[in-house]
Amino acid sequence: MTPPLALENGGYVGAAYLVFLLLLLIYVAIMASKLQRIQRELSSLAELADRPSSGDPDHDVGDVHQREHEIEAVRQGGRR
């Protein structure tokens, strides 16, 4: 039998394995962007969790700036 590594036609073999690796890498890239989305959601939720849970019914949940001020105010208050 011929030795294991006689390299004619190497181009095709390389191409096939390369295609496989590329597909895997593309998958990794997609999962990486999913992970980024999860991280962003997680930090936004962390902010949400930090605000006081006073159950104020008039509190406007959509007002991000309002919320940031409140978080800052609570932090300042907590430090004193």
Place this chain on the structure above:
Amino acid sequence: MTPFTAILRKDLRVELRTLRSLPAMALFAVTAFVIFRFGLDRTSLDGELAAGVLVPTLLFAALLAINRLFVAEREEGGFELIRLAPIDRTVLFAAKASALVIYLVVLELIAVPIFALFFLDTASGLVPFALVLVLADIGLAATGTVISTIATMSSARDLLAPLILLPLLVPLVIAAAGAGEHLLSAGGPDYGGFGKWLGLLGLYDLVFLLVGYATFDFLLED
């Protein structure tokens, strides 16, 4: 079969408006044959070309029929009525599939002789080929009933049903065309490989009748 099945089949057959859709289906098949005559630039066909024209034409006519029968019923609310009735849903599957088989057989009784008239030099192969077609119709009905039920409950029903169905029907096309290639050959029917195509068709029918019977309940529950 239970009396319910018989009643249901009768009801469905009326609901199928068989008389209304059939002329259109037959017309479609005949026009398709004309198109093939010019597309292939042939006036007589035999063997694999004959099978290659007849089987796909019947397949596409069947897809139109499925669309007509199931989608139309959904839109006219007939489906809802049957869903609410206190009957075993697998009976509904049996009834719908049977109705579809009957419909397809009638369609073939019209289209195949016309095909023979147009293209075949000898019609002796048509008798065994009829058996092939009936078996294929059963498989088509089993798969078609399940998939079109899925599709009619979705938003893209016109597109989705043929899209999902076509790959699923490939084994039937392989078997029917494979058998037809031999049965419709110029010198009269040749039974080479006949057994294996019948076997494949029978296996397909068995598997998908079982799958339909086992899963149809889950398609109709709320």
Place this chain on the structure above:
Amino acid sequence: MATALQQITLRRLAIVTVAVMGAGYALAFLYAPQDATEGFAQKIFYLHVPLAIVSLLGFIVAGIHAIRHLRSGDPKHDARSYVSIHISVILGLAVLLTGAIWAKSQWGVWWEWREPTLVSFLIVFLLYATYYPLRYAIEDRDRQARYASVFAITAGAFVPLNFLAVRLAQPYIHPRTFSSSGGLPGEMLLAFLVCLAGMALLWLTLVWFELDAKAASANLGRIRRALEAS
């Protein structure tokens, strides 16, 4: 035995996968002898065939998960079915691409209708590609999952039938297949089996990975809803 199973984490699975795949391909290139008739290009065999086998098994596994989903109504089985199909479709794409490259190297054409595995795969791929528009077209979550499960079961039953049908359709004279001339000698068989095991482990790793990501997203959704409610 139960505690042993608990020791299997995604991280450990991934490490084992890398090890086995590495070993498999080392064997394929450095240990297994070169095929006399096909030459070096035959080495694609160690990639293409394991991909095909694992992808097909994956579709059947998805069908089994779908059966469990219908019986129990538990959405976790639906998630497993969905992800199994997803990963198998990706591997299926790899099968078609590597198959085309192999066909080019063997016969000088990018596609060969007489290669039964390639053709069967094309049909299976076309079928499972409809899984996504199907799910997308049904709004109601519960119904979507149920219908997808029925599809997965139907398609899973279809896979072996399809392979049989395409094989039967092969011309008796001059079939062109990828299968190696004659049986596989011992060294080749060993390398092949290890590569196959590695590919199966890869499939498992990717499925588990994706299921974890989905679960994380779902949990985040729940947390957000809980926080916004308070």
